[in-house]
Amino acid sequence: MRKIQTLKVFSVIGAFLVGFWVPLRLIGYLTDSSVEIMFDLLISLVAGANIYLYFSTTKRSIKDYRSWLNLGLLCDVICLMPLSLFGLLLFNTTYSGLLLFNLLAARHVKHIKSFLDQFDNLQPIVYRLVPIFVMLPILIHLAACAWIGLGSGSAGPDPDKLFEYVKAMYWAFTTLTTVGYGDISAKTMSQMIFTCGVQVIGVGLFGFILSNVAGLLARQDAAREHHMDNLDKIETYMVSHHIPNEMRTKVRSYYHYMWQNKKGYQDHSIIEDLPKKIQSELIFHINKPILEKVPFLKGASRELVEELMNELETRVYVPGERVFKAGDVGDAMYFIHKGQVDILTKDDKLIATLGEGFFFGEMALIFEGPRTAGVVAKQFCDLYVLKKESFAHVCDKYPEFLDHIHKVVQQRAG
Ligand code: CMP
Structure with missing residues (x-):
């Protein structure tokens, strides 16, 4: 090989x-x-x-x-x-x-x-641009040499071969790029026919290169493009529905937060085509920051952490958004990655405020009953969600996780 x-x-x-x-x-x-x-x-x-x-x-x-x-x-x-x-x-x-x-x-x-x-780790831009930049000089050189062979047009043959070649390159470049200053022009019929051919190739070729380069530059920052695209659409939507300014500010600040913290793509469907193993490695990597935040997870076994990481889903809540109400059916527990949430009684009295590294929503899952309190996001919040079925699965497999949850529940209930 x-x-x-x-x-x-x-x-x-x-x-x-x-x-x-x-x-x-x-x-x-x-x-x-x-x-x-x-x-x-x-x-x-x-x-x-x-x-x-x-x-x-x-x-x-x-x-x-x-x-x-x-x-x-x-x-x-x-x-x-x-x-x-x-x-x-x-x-x-x-x-x-x-x-x-x-x-x-x-x-x-x-x-x-x-x-x-x-090479399996080259950026797509390299695959597209390198062949172009290897073949292009040869093509320009070929056109320049053919031009000299045909008598160099109005520039005529030059005793200084190097200067003659540079002039021909200059002609080839300006003709292929269809700039055509006209200072060096075709005189004989064969030169005219040749120039027509070079111009036709130039239009196609440089059109192809320009569209490729423009496409590449646009794709280079696909995440930002995606974000800008979303902003444009939502702006048009808000204008056409006469949304009040205050509401518009809220929407814009959500998009701003998402861009600042997530850099665009949220949807895991983008990695669906990858083999399961690579998918779970990626998801593990994406969910890893929560490891640093939750003290219990820092000391937990590698298997438990991996299992949890693969089950977690991220969700963003905006300030004032209700995560759930007291009395709701519990379908998941939440780890706080960023931001703060208020734990409120049925009549909206503050019980506690939880910040980064804390979790909530575990009681309804442990007791299989309704939510004992309501939860509202105090700021923009990045939460990692562990669904009920996944919670049950992890608790079954890792009793130490269940023990830890029990301890926290006792503290909170006491
Ligand atoms: P759950 O009952 O599922 O939903 C409401 C959640 O609020 C509850 O689980 C706990 O996670 C949390 N919670 C309830 N009481 C307290 C408390 N005193 N301190 C901190 N968190 C609490």
Whole structure:
């Protein structure tokens, strides 16, 4: 596997260099014969690496003639041959149209995608942008070299090769991006036709890149987008229903609290597609902060904590919101992660105020009776809810949890 990865990296780098060198060579730059032989060797190696990859990463057999009926493979076989040498033998010069075949080896830059696929922890933006930024310079370079080959338009040939190339790159860039200042323009018919082609490719390509980049930037902060989207919708809703200002302020402060404390996504359905094990690890991680807050949980066994963490659900209450009334049927107990709640009698007299790390709602579950008191959120509250069935399950499995709850109940009742 390591060999395959190395070959892919080699293939991408080699193809990239070939994509730069061959067009330059075709327009008569870098004519040094030692450079030529070096690149000829590099091209043969890139082609050889790709033939190997073709047979080793697919189920194709080298002996099966049908495997060879592949255009890409035939191109590689041609590139495997020392074409400069053939040029020398056939035309008495290393330079020949045969070099065009070598350009075919440059198409292997596309392996950058399968190379990136090997990494399992890259951010999506890397998968999308790296291939674009590897292939784009080759395309601009190709257009620039072709432009020089066609006579460089109104700029004309320049004795300074480097300056001529920079001018052609400038032309290619402004034409591909459809900026087209017009200071360098087509003069001959072939230049005009070529310019039209480059412009058409430019419109499609840069449209594609821009939409991708814009999409990526928007998705980069998906949570904030989601939050802003919710704010916009709720604002429109409140305006269309003529909601009074005081109520609007309440709604906005709820969204503000949610954003400050939860950063957007609340719904666990977002992780539903994940395997159960990863889901429970994630939920454990999300619920972990409550561990720090509840003294009993800090000292509890790992199994009990894990079980509890997987059963807890988070819920947010706004100031003044009733969690339940005295006399209601008890369906859950609550751990306070953030904020404070008031425990009130039936006639709304204050019994106690509970803050971070405390729990409530356990009595109705233990005695299987109605709620002994009502509970109202005093501030914005982050509560972790343990449903009745889960409570029963945890109590059955971990008597130490039940003992602790009993002790607290006795203190409160006494
Ligand atoms: P439950 O009866 O299910 O619902 C009301 C809750 O208020 C109760 O459980 C306890 O958790 C809590 N509670 C009742 N009395 C007190 C008290 N004196 N001090 C703190 N909490 C209490």
